[in-house]
Amino acid sequence: MNSSIKLFIWTKFFNLFSFKINFLLFIFYIFYSVFSLCQNRFAPTDTINRSRVFWVSSSISSLSIGSLFALQKVWYSDYPSSALHSFDDSKNWMAMDKMGHAYTCYSLSKLNYSLYRWSGLNQKKSLLIGGGIAWSYQFIIELMDGKSSNWGFSWTDLSFNTLGTLWFTSQELIFHKQIFQLKFSYYPSTYAQYRPNVLGKTWNESLLKDYNGQMYCLSFSPFELIKSSKLKFLQLSLGYSVDAKLVGDQNVFIHESGKTFYAKKEFLLGLDIQLSKLPIKKKWLKTLLSPFDLIKIPLPGLLWRNNVCYLGVY
DSSP: OOOHEEEHHHHHHHHHHHHHHHHHOOOOOOHHHHHHHHHSSSSSOOOHHHHHHHHHHHHHHHHHHHHHHHHHTTTTTSSOOOOBOOOTTGGGGGGGHHHHHHHHHHHHHHHHHHHHTTTTTOHHHHHHHHHHHHHHHHHHHHHHHTTTSOOBBBHHHHHHHHHHHHHHHHHHHHHHSSSSSSEEEOOOOSOGGHHHHHHSSSHHHHHOGGGGGGEEEEOOOGGGGTOOOTTEEEEEEEEEEEESSOTTSSSSEEEEEEEEEEEEEEEEEEEOOOOGGSSOOOHHHHHGGGGGGGOOOOOOEEEEEEEEEEEEEE
């Protein structure tokens, strides 16, 4: 395929990806803000509060359906539709986009579950409904991709969506809490300037588009094994990212300036903190900090890249 055509396709792909993630982040933080407010004003209940169940279900349904209609109108309507079809993108971007799919479903499952537990539903019903809504929302987006002639239904995306939901629900069923938490971190890379249309022209765009600045982590606390420990907020974190990855299906990129970039994988072993587990007595403050449990806190760590180990803050 001609390189200019490939560049055009990947630029369009990232515009779509950025738009969809913007919707997800918008919905996600609205839900969390409402949830935090509700928890501060109303105590959780052990019995079903039908008004809360109705309010939560109506809010989730309205925001989900509204965002899907907006996505269809603003983006997909600009491209010709087709019969449902699939495509294989499993080897693109060194699986960083797949980490994003798992993280998104994990986060939405956690949010929905918390809302329904606050409404008084029992654990299993909250997990079934909350996780089901998160997975179904992402599944519908995949179907929309599959009906667009420019894209396609991705079985790999669907697999990682499923993994993210199961990662949350299985831990709640087994441990009744999240022992192994999925987290996200971002620090601006120097690569966006070489492909700004793909990796972002501004900080906000690069946050969503530039995988070189993103990192997905699995954080856990060894102190959870010690019931009396007061250090359960302190965690170890295993992270994954990429460096110098400027093209989805290519690991070598030659810029027009003559500079050559060789894509590499990165692995992190570092420290992290679960803010909601800090020894804080005020319950409202713990609730306020709970959304940040999905974010990797910058702390010292070891980063492996291309057989070289770097000590820094990640």
